[in-house]
Amino acid sequence: MDRSAALYARARRAVASGVNSPIRHYDPYPFFAERARGGAVWDADGRRYVDLCGAYGAMLLGHRNAAVMAAVSAQLRRGTLYCMPTAAETELSELISRDYPSMRRVRLVNTGLEATMAAIRLARGHTGRTKVVKFDGCYHGAHDYALVRAGSGVAHYGLADSAGSLRAAARETRVARYNDGASLERAMGDDVAAVIIEPVMANMGVIPPRRGFLRRVARAARSHGALLIFDETVTGYRLGRGGAQGEYGVMPDITTLGKALGGGLPIAALGGRRDVMDSLAPAGPVYEASTFAGNPVSVAAATASVREVRRLGPKMYPRLERECAALAARVSDAASSRGLPHTVNRAASMFQVFFSASPVTDRDSAMASDRALFARLAAGLRSRGVFVPPSQFEAAFLCHAHTQADLSRVALAYEAAMGALAP
Ligand SMILES: Cc1ncc(COP(=O)(O)O)c(C=O)c1O
Known part of the structure; x- marks a missing residue:
């Protein structure tokens, strides 16, 4: 054995x-x-x-990228968790905003799950609407708001969603077919807070958007007064430095990043329009919080990784x-x-x-x-x-x-x- x-x-x-x-x-x-x-x-x-x-x-x-390892080692000597703001968080957020101009303000979180969960709550809180449109097969993390017709392990194990996740959350979610503009139009309405999409679907295998599809998604969201969320947890820093929005030239209202952002340490981010992001507490009424958010070790790794990506x-x-x-x-x-x-x-x-x-x-x-x-x-x-x-x-x-x-x-x-x- x-x-x-x-x-x-x-x-x-x-x-x-x-x-x-x-x-x-x-x-x-x-x-x-x-x-x-x-x-x-x-x-x-x-x-x-x-x-x-x-x-x-x-x-x-x-x-074990050398620059990331050096930044992590240096930070370990200065402490691993403060739960107080640091200059390094601001610096990383500035770097992100430069690479993703749609992310005018940024909030750092720990995982893709947290980023999309906060993005959806933020969209609901900001618009005062409840419905969310997602695409069949897109995966946005293991939380109730997004575990409807999800890809990744949910599709792999043949689950439609998850036992224990709230029916009420699923009822607030409409599902459209990826790469099908007409199906999206049918799902839209003036009660939709957000349309959330993986701009390249990476959780049903790899499925790129058809030419013009992402523009159509953006138009549909705008014409109904809904916010467009690009879940770039996979595509951020992967398709290019500016992610899918940079490659396809479509600007969302809210973006989530994760995975490649952190150089191998747990960190993710959400960011977007200034007025939307200002709805987050304490400035606004939408609550989002975490003990480990912006932890200095992950921030050091992400900053080093983003700098490496800019250089290379x-x-x-x-x-x-x-x-x-x-x-x-x-x-x-x-x-x-x-x-x-x-x-x-x-x-x-x-x-x-x-x-x-x-x-x-x-x-x-x-x-x-x-x-x-x-x-x-x-x-x-x-x-x-x-x-x-x-x-x-x-x-x-x-x-x-x-x-x-x-x-x-x-x-x-x-x-x-x-x-x-x-x-
Ligand atoms: C597109 C997308 N969004 C969100 C997530 C959730 O990220 P995490 O696993 O860091 O919670 C994933 C994870 O695979 C993902 O692929």
Whole structure:
């Protein structure tokens, strides 16, 4: 028995379901991570994997980026938590506002969940309306406001929502089809506080918006007096320094950031129009609070990470885009040459393969792909030293630290793993 198997057996007795987030489980048991560096992670048995999960997109710069590590070490010597304002929080917020001009004022929180939950409450509090429109398959974190027809682990485990989440919250939520403007129009009304969207859907695999779709979403929100929330938890600092709003040229009223913002430490942010953000307490009536918000260690990591992204970005983003396009093409060729019907979707440095002959443009088309085959592909990749998220409804991410050797290993692993799937 390898060490991961033994560790999992032990975890099952102490840790609920054996894992601290559902998507970390896969059959027969997940490998247990021991350390990580650059673009790789090592398991408890000392095996090295090229890491295409990248902490679900958080590790844009790779594991243990030197600048991030130095900033964290320096902060550890000055203290880990004050619960008093710091100059560093202001500096990070200023950097964010410069990269995301729509985020005129920023509030720092700890997770994507907190950011979208606060953004939705803020939209309701600011507009005095209650309905929220979301898109089928978009995932915005594990809270009641957003656990309606969500992607990610919710779709993976075949749950429509979550037991225990409030029916009343679900009743206040209308669901539109992604990439379908007419379906959005049907969901809209003058009772809608906010439209919330992942500008590139990254929780049903990767599903980019059709040309003009995000503009249409913005128009629909505006014409009904609703606020537009871009959930850029995944796309922020990932598609480019200015996220999806920078790439697609559509400005939301409220934005949420997380994952790649923090360089691997827990931090997220919401920000938006000045008048909207001023509705947050204590200036305004919408309550949002957290003991750990703006904690100095995460702020130090995020500030260092954002500075690194600003320094490296002009070369890093085009290179990641080229590398990811080349890899996606090889993955597609590998599937074609083995007679496997498939679609590969990509946006910037993230991609996903679906075993489906039809284009994947929304939740329904993603659900129609052969997920059992995907699970076999992910297992085949693991056995060849490449770790991809174990679910069809996540994305594979390239990072700045992947070497050319890592990338060729990944391409060869996909080719061999596809070969083993061939009918
Ligand atoms: C688009 C999106 N929003 C929100 C979240 C929730 O973030 P967190 O897991 O940090 O709570 C996620 C997490 O995967 C996400 O992908």
